[in-house]
Every structure is written in C-alpha cells, then in structure tokens.
Amino acid sequence: MQQLTASQERGSTSRRTPSGDNGRPRRVLVLSGPFPSTVEPGYGVFVKERARAVADLPDYEVRVVSPIPYFPPLKLLKQWYHWSQFPYEEAIAGLRVARPRFALPPKIGGYFQPRLMEPFVRRCIDRIRREFPFDLIDSHWVFPYGVLAMSLGRRYGTPVVMTGRGEDMRCFPEYPVIGPQIRRALRSHAQFIAVSREIGELMRAQGADPDRVTVIPNGIDCAKFTPVDQAEARRRLGLPSEGPLVVSVGECLELKGFHILVDAISELSDRWPNLQAVIVGRPGRFGRDFTGVIKQRIAQHRLEERVRLVGGRPHEELRLWYSAADVFALLSSREGSPNVLLEALACGTPAVATGVGGILEVLAAPHLGLVLPERTAAATADGLNRALTRHWDRAAIRHTMEEQSWQRTAESVSGVFDRAVAAHSAHGS
Secondary structure: OEEOOHHHHHHHHOOOOOOOHHHOOEEEEEEOOOOOOOOOOOOOHHHHHHHHHHHOOOOEEEEEEOOEEOOOOOHHHHHHHHHHHOOOEEEEOOEEEEOOEEOOOOOOHHHHHHHHHHHHHHHHHHHHHOOOOOOEEEEEOHHHHHHHHHHHHHHHOOOEEEEEOOHHHHOHHHOOOHHHHHHHHHOOOOEEEEOOHHHHHHHHHOOOOHHHEEEOOOOEOOOOOOOOOHHHHHHHHOOOOOOOEEEEEOOEOHHHOHHHHHHHHHHOOOOOOOOEEEEEOOEOOOOOOOHHHHHHHHHHOOOOOOEEEEEOOOHHHHHHHHHHOOEEEEOOOOOOOOHHHHHHHHOOOOEEEEOOOOHHHHOOOHHHEEEEOOOOHHHHHHHHHHHHOOOOOHHHHHHHHOOOEHHHHHHHHHHHHHHHHHHHHHOOO
16 A cells, blocks of 8 residues: 655656547546535535646546436425436536436445446446547545446446545445445456545455555645634624634534534533634535534533534635634544545644544644544543643644645646556556
C-alpha cells in the first residue's frame, strides 16, 4: 500500500502530459451515485470537488454518470420525493452530469444494486460514448459503484479506478451477498484509492494487492473556505458577540455524535456560564434522522438557550459558522476523510474530534486541535475545556491547510490514473 504525499505525486505528474488516443486529452468517466445537484447541492460534494479538480488539470476532460433510484413524483412518499426531482441531465461546477434511473426494490434491492443499475447505466453510457470515448472509469465507493465499474470496464475495454470512502469498506464486506462482490472487485486488476490509511488497510485485508492501493485524502477548497473575522462572522449570523462558541457540522445522524456534544455542554455549564453551541446540519436521510433525540437531550438538560440547531445551510455559508466558532467539534463514531474538519481548519478554527478514521491523520499536527481518547460526554467536555483555555494560532492552522488543496489531491489522483492505464495496456485488455 502506497502512502503518497500530494507534493511527491505532484512532482511526478507535472513532468508528463496525459493523453488518450491520437494525443487528445485523457477522458475520464466518473461513476458515483452521490453527486451534487441543483436539488441537493451538498450531496456527495467531495466527489464533485475531486472530479472538478481533475477536470482543471491540463489535458483532462471529465464527464459524470450518477445513477439514482427511480421514485415517482408523489409528495406522499415524503423522504423519497426529492429523488424524483433530480434532473436527468445538468451541469454542476462546469461538469456535465447524467443521472440514469434504475429500479431499487425495498429491503433486498441493495444487495443486488450493481446488477440492477447496470442495464440503465449501460444505456446511458452507450449514448455518452458516441461523443465522449472515455479512457478510464473513475468510480467512487467500492460498493455498489466499484463493483458496477468492473463490469462496465470489461464491456468497454477500459481501465478502472475505485475509491474506498468509508462504510463501503468498514461495514459492507461483512454483509451477505455484498461481501463476496466487494472481494471479487478488490481482487481485480483495478487501481484503488483509499481516502485514509484505515480504509487502505481494510482494502488490503479484503484482498486488494497492496501495490495497487494508494492513500490519497480528500482536499480542501481554500479559496471557498477562507477565514472571516470572528466578530464579523458572528454579526452576519446573528450570534452573540461575546462568549465562547462551539460549532459542529454534519447530517443529523447518530454516528455524528451531536447528542454527545449536548451532554458535554451540560457538563461544562458551571465552568463556562456563557458557553454556547451551534449544530449545523440537515435532518438525517433514509430513516436514520437523529434530530428528535438531539432535541430531547437539549430539553432534558434545559439547554434551549445554549444549544441551537440551525438545520442545513448553504455550503458557501459554512465558512461563516466555522469562523464564528472558538472550537469546531467532530464527534463521529467513524469517518473516512471528513471534509467538514478540513473546511473548519481552512478557516483557521481549531478542532476537538474523536480519534477515528482519517481524523487521526488530519489532526496529526498538535497545533491543529485535540484528539479525544474516547467518544464520551466526559472526554468531550474535558477536550472542549482544554481547547477553550488554550491559545491557538489560527493563522498557522490556515497555513497548514493551504498545503492540502484539491489541486494537489487531483495531481496525486492523476498519478493513479497513469498506473491504471499502463497496467491495462500491459495486460492487453
């Protein structure tokens, strides 16, 4: 398994010009269900950022296929209705996105999702390929999209790169039916990208050749996430100008640990009488919404004046919330390469976070924040107390993140693309 720094990979890619046949730009077909839309701009935003950064490299062209399940446009379906509103085709961040629909039967459909998607995705790709003869398939999440990509790669005679991002490698390999599909995909001749060392080790443990696994964390858009003067940020958000503030961002799911943050704020009430917390995030999807439990905890501790849930906010507004905070909290039970953590640090805000997944790698430098020894209210309260009493060099935090741009991530990814194309040519397939 290779652990490449962006600067090392950057040096190798800057000396070569990728190309497809006849010297034309290398054409990459991105395959990922989660991908932003005008309906849900934050859905899979990290996939979009990487694809856009690759498209911005010299001599690259990128198209996106983002299959989604079919649901009729009936508002009675409530949590599923939004799927029916996604456009079939649109342009996102300058990238052309096609969204073929497929039937996904409830309960059992997920086990066979690659096979259910394939005929509809193939029909879409056949149409795209007439004008965009791609050289490589760049799939995100080993299951279901990587498994599907392997079948598509054989059909179209193109190499495949799979990116492992989280639950596809932590949880799915243990599922019946799904696990064997993942292991077959990992034993293929594809190249693999892991967004953290943990994900890379899991890929290797499930059968991936270590020489084909490269660890490349997500990047950060330092032009979008720039520090704002704290007082100005609080004024624009209508927050109190005085007193310590903790901010946490993410979908309202149990795994994000917002309920633990509420308990920790309660424990700190006497020590920090002016302490407030803001939770920024939309309700959890797919029947996993944890908002009700979070509100119950707030009421139980009588923290209605101290802890606010402000719901989902536009992505471009998040820099104000990060900049307004004294500390950013991320209390996840599992993570891949958490973009919200990178975004907060890019705004110069120190973090207190659980030591899981890619968080350990991001916070390896002690001047960026504190890693909690365990995911409990007591440990969180202690970590927040230490963070709030410590002086942080916010300019130094920002400077560190400037070395982790999406451009550098894309340059590292392009090196993996090179290896995938070379290996595919060597096998004559």
